[in-house]
Structures are given as C-alpha cells and as structure tokens.
Amino acid sequence: NAGVTQTPKFQVLKTGQSMTLQCAQDMNHNSMYWYRQDPGMGLRLIYYSASEGTTDKGEVPNGYNVSRLNKREFSLRLESAAPSQTSVYFCASTGQGSSYNSPLHFGNGTRLTVT
Amino acid sequence: SQQGEEDPQALSIQEGENATMNCSYKTSINNLQWYRQNSGRGLVHLILIRSNEREKHSGRLRVTLDTSKKSSSLLITASRAADTASYFCASGSGNTGKLIFGQGTTLQVKP
Numbered sequence: 001n002a003g004v005t006q007t008p009k010f011q012v013l014k015t016g017q018s019m020t021l022q023c024a025q026d027m028n029h030n031s032m033y034w035y036r037q038d039p040g041m042g043l044r045l046i047y048y049s050a051s052e053g054t055t056d057k058g059e060v061p062n063g064y065n066v067s068r069l070n071k072r073e074f075s076l077r078l079e080s081a082a083p084s085q086t087s088v089y090f091c092a093s094t095g096q097g098s099s100y101n102s103p104l105h106f107g108n109g110t111r112l113t114v115t
Numbered sequence: 116s117q118q119g120e121e122d123p124q125a126l127s128i129q130e131g132e133n134a135t136m137n138c139s140y141k142t143s144i145n146n147l148q149w150y151r152q153n154s155g156r157g158l159v160h161l162i163l164i165r166s167n168e169r170e171k172h173s174g175r176l177r178v179t180l181d182t183s184k185k186s187s188s189l190l191i192t193a194s195r196a197a198d199t200a201s202y203f204c205a206s207g208s209g210n211t212g213k214l215i216f217g218q219g220t221t222l223q224v225k226p
Contacts, residue, residue, distance in 0.1 A: 004157070033214075035216075040218060041218065042203060042216045042217055042218040042219055043158075043203070043205075043216040044216075045213055045214070045215070048213065058213060059213075059215075090157055090158070092157075092158075101145060101146055101165075101207065102163075103148060103160035103163060104148075104150075104158070104160060104205075104214060105160070106157030106158045106159070107157050108155075108156055108157045109155075109156075109157055
C-alpha cells in the first residue's frame with residue numbers, strides 16, 4: 001500500500017528557478033492538500049482541492065500554483081523560487097469530501113532549500 | 116494565523132510515565148484531531164474527537180475536549196521509547212474543508 005507518494009524527496013534550487021512538486025495517492029480519495037512545515041510554525045495550508053477539477057487557496061498561497069491533474073495527482077508549482085520558500089512540503093489526502101470531518105493521510109514530504 | 120497552540124513545546128519523560136499535551140484553539144470547531152510525526156516523516160493520524168464529544172480513547176491514548184475553554188488534551192499512558200515524536204493538534208471548522216494545525220509538542224521518552 002503506497003498511500004501518498006511525493007517526489008522528489010529533496011531539492012535544492014537557486015533563487016528565481018522554478019520547479020514542480022508531485023503528489024499522487026492510490027486510495028481513491030477525493031480531497032488533496034499541500035502544506036508547508038517550518039520550524040516553530042507548525043503546518044500551514046498552501047492550497048487544497050476538495051474534488052477533482054477544483055482548487056482553493058489556503059493560508060499561505062502566494063508564490064505557488066497548483067494543478068489537480070486527475071483524481072490521483074495534485075501538483076504544486078513554484079514559478080520563481082525565493083529563499084522564504086525553503087521549507088518541508090507535505091501533500092495529504094482524505095476520502096470524505098473535505099478534511100474537517102475525516103483524517104488526513106500524509107506523504108513523507110519534500111525538503112526544499114532555496115539558496 | 117495559526118488557530119491551534121500547544122503546550123508544552125517540549126516534554127521529556129521516562130519510559131512508563133504518562134505524557135500530557137495540551138492544545139488551545141480560537142474559534143468554534145467541528146472536530147479536533149491529533150497527529151504524530153516521527154523525525155523526517157509525514158504526519159500520522161492518531162485520533163479524532165467531534166465537537167459534541169468530551170472524551171475519547173484509543174489504546175494508550177486518551178483525548179479530552181472542552182469546547183467552553185476551547186481546549187483539548189492528549190494523554191499517552193505508560194509511555195514507551197517508541198512514542199518519541201512530535202504531536203500536533205489540528206482543528207476543523209465551518210465548511211471550508213481546511214484543517215488548521217498547532218505548532219506541536221516534541222515528546223522525548225527516555226528508556
């Protein structure tokens with residue numbers, strides 16, 4: 001059971017470079033989420049997709065774009081990376097339409113450093 | 116802004132002791148969830164308590180919820196070295212589908 005798979009696991013970017021973080025889940029979940037985790041800040045929601053074909057902003061969406069490619073895949077794109085985007089990024093999914101009444105399943109994260 | 120705040124930020128105990136972590140939140144919620152994170156890994160769901168529940172148990176875990184004080188606590192009984200991890204509370208409210216996480220409590224259980 002793969003669950004939620006994130007790629008890559010690690011990435012180093014230079015300021016201004018772009019990249020896409022990939023996330024796929026094999027649990028037939030409807031909703032998918034992108035969080036970032038910074039020391040002392042807990043997890044903050046960047047974007048989420050309540051169902052295939054929809055996306056919405058979270059707490060900290062600036063500097064990011066997302067694509068819900070299909071039911072399985074939800075990607076996060078940094079168009080012009082900045083040092084402030086150095087963080088650990090987590091993708092999560094849940095099966096019951098929205099997260100507020102059901103548990104999230106997390107991937108193992110992408111550790112991104114922007115120099 | 117973060118809705119959940121946790122206390123203490125760090126906790127160190129001996130194996131066999133109980134560990135209690137507290138979480139406070141700011142607005143009305145539908146449910147509150149607790150997650151564990153081992154170093155270098157993603158978060159794992161532990162337990163969910165709904166706003167109309169006051170206490171819930173799962174194995175060695177006991178969660179309480181006091182909506183009048185906007186607070187929750189997680190008790191781990193008879194702790195083990197394998198319980199060493201960070202623990203996060205997360206609250207869901209309204210119909211936005213968003214889950215807001217606290218800053219976490221880092222628990223160290225010494226063998």
